[in-house]
Amino acid sequence: MNVLDENIIASQRKQLESWKIHFRRIGDEVGHLGMKDMDEIIPLLHALHRPTFFTMDEDFYRPQLLHAGYCLVYLDVYPDEAAQYIRRFLRFKGFRTQAQRMGKVIRLRHTEMDYRQIGIQKEIAIHW
Numbered sequence: 691m692n693v694l695d696e697n698i699i700a701s702q703r704k705q706l707e708s709w710k711i712h713f714r715r716i717g718d719e720v721g722h723l724g725m726k727d728m729d730e731i732i733p734l735l736h737a738l739h740r741p742t743f744f745t746m747d748e749d750f751y752r753p754q755l756l757h758a759g760y761c762l763v764y765l766d767v768y769p770d771e772a773a774q775y776i777r778r779f780l781r782f783k784g785f786r787t788q789a790q791r792m793g794k795v796i797r798l799r800h801t802e803m804d805y806r807q808i809g810i811q812k813e814i815a816i817h818w
Contacts, residue, residue, distance in 0.1 A: 691738060691788075692780075695731075695745035696723060698765075698772050705773035711780065713744075735760045742791050744776055751797045753806045761791035766799045779803070782818065 692713040694703065706713060717723035721734050727749050735741050735757075742761040743750070751764040767775050775798050782803075785791050793808040802817045 691741045692776075693720060693735070693738065693741045693743045695743065695747060696725075697746045697769075698744060699769050701770065702773040702776075706776060709773070709777055711773075711777060735762075740788050740792055742788065744772070746772065751795055753795060755795055756793060756806060756808050758793045758808055761793070762795045764795075764797045766797050778818070784816075 692711065694706075694713050694715045696715065696717045698715070703713070703715065714720045716725055716731065716734075720738065721730065725731050725734070727747060731743070732755065735743055736759060738760070740759060742763060744763045744765060746765050746769060748764055748766070750762045755762055763776075763779065765772050765775055779785055779796075779798055794805050795807075796803055796805040802815055804813050804815050806813055
């Protein structure tokens with residue numbers, strides 16, 4: 691299940707819908723608007739079935755947030771590029787399936803993605 695933070699703007703959500711990329715949005719379909727990052731969103735993710743959470747909030751790119759039951763993706767791109775990078779990420783070899791994404795905290799940038807995963811101490815960088 692793909693979950694979008696409320697900070698993903700409406701135009702980008704509409705773009706994802708036009709590409710038939712399914713998601714649930716914080717505040718509309720899961721949780722409530724104005725949820726606090728660490729205090730409310732992380733427990734919500736624990737309650738969902740293997741979610742991949744997309745956000746524009748850098749606070750979610752922390753190795754201490756690694757958990758086998760979810761994936762966190764911090765979009766370090768312009769707000770009007772979010773949909774393009776979500777789509778690109780979901781199609782990228784090694785991250786296409788829900789199982790491949792679990793247990794990772796990821797930062798997407800224009801030319802690379804950095805990530806940490808459970809069981810590996812160092813950050814991994816992939817140029818794309």
